[in-house]
Amino acid sequence: MLMLAGAAQSVVNHPGPIVKSPSDNRDYRAITLDNGLKAMLISDPTAVAASAAVDVHVGAFHDPEDRPGLAHFCEHMLFLSTKAYPVENEYFKFLSQHGGHANAYTASTHTNFFFEIQPDQLEPTLDRFAQFFIAPIFSEDAVDRELHAVASEHSKNLQNDAWRKRQLLKSFANPAHPYHKFSTGSVETLLPNNSSAKVLREKLVAWYNRSYSAPLMALTISGKQNLSTLQQWAVSKFSAVPRRAGVAVPDYSKLPRPYADHELPRAYDFKPVRQEQSLTLQWPLQGLMTKDNLAEKPLKTLGFLLGGEAKGSLLALLIEKGWAEGLVAGAGDAEDDYSIFEVRVACTPLGMDKWAEVVSHVFGAIRAMKKGIGNAAEAARIGKMVRHVDELNFDYKEEEEASGYTSDLAGNLHQYEAADALRGPAVTSGFNATRLAGLLARMTPQRLLLLRADFARNLTKVQKEKWYGTEYAELALPAGSLEEWSYPGVPSDGGLTLPEENAFLPSDFKLLAQPARAAASAAAGAAEPPQLLFNRSSGTLWHRTETSFGLPMATMQISWAVPRVGRSARGAVLAQVKP
Numbered sequence: 415m416l417m418l419a420g421a422a423q424s425v426v427n428h429p430g431p432i433v434k435s436p437s438d439n440r441d442y443r444a445i446t447l448d449n450g451l452k453a454m455l456i457s458d459p460t461a462v463a464a465s466a467a468v469d470v471h472v473g474a475f476h477d478p479e480d481r482p483g484l485a486h487f488c489e490h491m492l493f494l495s496t497k498a499y500p501v502e503n504e505y506f507k508f509l510s511q512h513g514g515h516a517n518a519y520t521a522s523t524h525t526n527f528f529f530e531i532q533p534d535q536l537e538p539t540l541d542r543f544a545q546f547f548i549a550p551i552f553s554e555d556a557v558d559r560e561l562h563a564v565a566s567e568h569s570k571n572l573q574n575d576a577w578r579k580r581q582l583l584k585s586f587a588n589p590a591h592p593y594h595k596f597s598t599g600s601v602e603t604l605l606p607n608n609s610s611a612k613v614l615r616e617k618l619v620a621w622y623n624r625s626y627s628a629p630l631m632a633l634t635i636s637g638k639q640n641l642s643t644l645q646q647w648a649v650s651k652f653s654a655v656p657r658r659a660g661v662a663v664p665d666y667s668k669l670p671r672p673y674a675d676h677e678l679p680r681a682y683d684f685k686p687v688r689q690e691q692s693l694t695l696q697w698p699l700q701g702l703m704t705k706d707n708l709a710e711k712p713l714k715t716l717g718f719l720l721g722g723e724a725k726g727s728l729l730a731l732l733i734e735k736g737w738a739e740g741l742v743a744g745a746g747d748a749e750d751d752y753s754i755f756e757v758r759v760a761c762t763p764l765g766m767d768k769w770a771e772v773v774s775h776v777f778g779a780i781r782a783m784k785k786g787i788g789n790a791a792e793a794a795r796i797g798k799m800v801r802h803v804d805e806l807n808f809d810y811k812e813e814e815e816a817s818g819y820t821s822d823l824a825g826n827l828h829q830y831e832a833a834d835a836l837r838g839p840a841v842t843s844g845f846n847a848t849r850l851a852g853l854l855a856r857m858t859p860q861r862l863l864l865l866r867a868d869f870a871r872n873l874t875k876v877q878k879e880k881w882y883g884t885e886y887a888e889l890a891l892p893a894g895s896l897e898e899w900s901y902p903g904v905p906s907d908g909g910l911t912l913p914e915e916n917a918f919l920p921s922d923f924k925l926l927a928q929p930a931r932a933a934a935s936a937a938a939g940a941a942e943p944p945q946l947l948f949n950r951s952s953g954t955l956w957h958r959t960e961t962s963f964g965l966p967m968a969t970m971q972i973s974w975a976v977p978r979v980g981r982s983a984r985g986a987v988l989a990q991v992k993p
């Protein structure tokens with residue numbers, strides 16, 4: 415690291431190249447300010463929008479036990495007013511006057527703030543944004559008003575099955591780990607026992623002062639200005655963010671695990687609000703944020719193995735049996751100290767009847783994958799394929815929406831070294847069959863957390879989840895099912911296999927020479943007209959070569975003229991039914 419003297423503040427400049435996509439023409443620079451705040455600067459002279467984001471490595475898990483939702487409430491309050499810009503909502507007014515917008519989210523261990531604005535208004539917006547982290551006011555009347563904004567956000571979530579399901583599963587976790595907490599907040603949780611807004615404000619200020627500190631923050635700034643100008647703004651506006659003594663990233667690793675092995679398996683019926691029929695299977699696993707795991711991304715690879723849709727996949731088999739219409743597999747949660755792997759099967763009514771067999775097939779697939787990657791040649795093939803797809807996506811990626819990009823990158827700066835902060839999160843590099851087999855070995859019937867969601871089922875012995883009022887009931891597993899699901903062999907049924915080689919993955923990316931016709935049109939200043947390749951009564955096929963973007967991509971659009979769709983309401987509805 416190299417120390418550079420700034421005008422008033424010094425800054426550590428990370429030397430060495432930041433690995434970026436070959437199709438990315440932006441310039442990057444990583445710095446750390448004197449106060450410990452990390453920043454990534456992104457210069458793009460052609461940008462049509464400027465953006466910045468701050469990710470604070472603290473979130474809802476850090477809520478005081480007696481004030482669920484305080485971290486989220488703090489996130490809302492920071493937007494309202496600061497000592498430098500005391501007029502309430504001046505920030506949003508300024509953004510809307512300059513074609514901008516802003517938002518934020520509070521996750522379990524991160525809080526992420528971002529904005530987007532016209533490129534020439536970046537500096538004044540940064541000046542306002544930085545004050546959130548330097549001198550917010552948290553005025554008492556704003557506390558009262560914003561409380562209702564948070565409460566209405568929660569009441570909107572009350573009718574959302576994804577939120578209801580997530581909280582229900584969390585409610586079964588050990589209360590000694592913050593995973594069990596309710597994170598959104600409501601009037602009831604933020605003003606318990608009719609306590610006053612004044613008390614809430616005091617709690618909020620105290621919490622902010624012991625949670626937000628410069629070394630826990632990562633900043634990204636993307637603008638059309640050059641890197642020196644962006645650096646000068648980062649230094650001049652964010653160096654005043656206090657570094658608070660004794661404030662560190664909260665460490666939950668010494669606490670009891672969200673689920674102890676002896677507390678599993680567990681199975682519940684969940685009453686959805688919507689017409690849903692599904693099975694959610696979860697297995698708690700260890701934290702996978704170490705350097706090796708960040709490179710290998712085992713949960714993503716397991717998601718690829720278990721969530722495939724081609725011949726030989728679990729989903730293809732369940733569809734063939736008429737039991738499922740969709741399946742998603744991947745990380746249900748991934749924090750520093752624990753992860754949760756999840757398989758969600760959208761069932762047909764028949765699949766719902768046969769739910770125990772659907773679960774049995776999930777375990778069959780887990781065993782088949784474990785056996786498959788036990789073969790070194792097969793493991794190498796899968797590893798190569800996963801990496802190939804990631805590399806294609808990274809090397810030929812299209813430009814992202816400005817604030818989505820700065821927001822994600824700010825979060826990634828906490829996990830990855832600056833040099834690897836762009837490529838690291840995108841590309842799976844390394845395939846460790848032993849490590850994957852170790853995780854699959856933990857995904858057993860004995861460690862299962864199962865949720866059966868069926869709108870058509872009437873529950874008995876109904877219980878209600880505390881925050882959402884979700885109706886649920888214990889689901890007794892049919893006798894012998896644990897033994898059956900634990901069958902040690904690989905079922906011959908359906909031929910579950912590792913994903914086959916994808917014959918459509920390209921390896922040659924040379925752009926085809928521009929056809930003479932196109933060159934002639936371009937020279938004449940006209941766009942090349944498409945060519946008619948196929949013309950029969952059954953249909954027509956048009957083609958046009960487009961090389962001006964320099965990207966090896968093709969798009970295909972197929973339109974069917976189906977007159978019966980538009981003729982009746984029945985036809986229109988049938989056209990929307992999935993095959």
Ligand SMILES: [Zn+2]
Nearest residue numbers: 486490564567
């Ligand atoms: Zn909110």
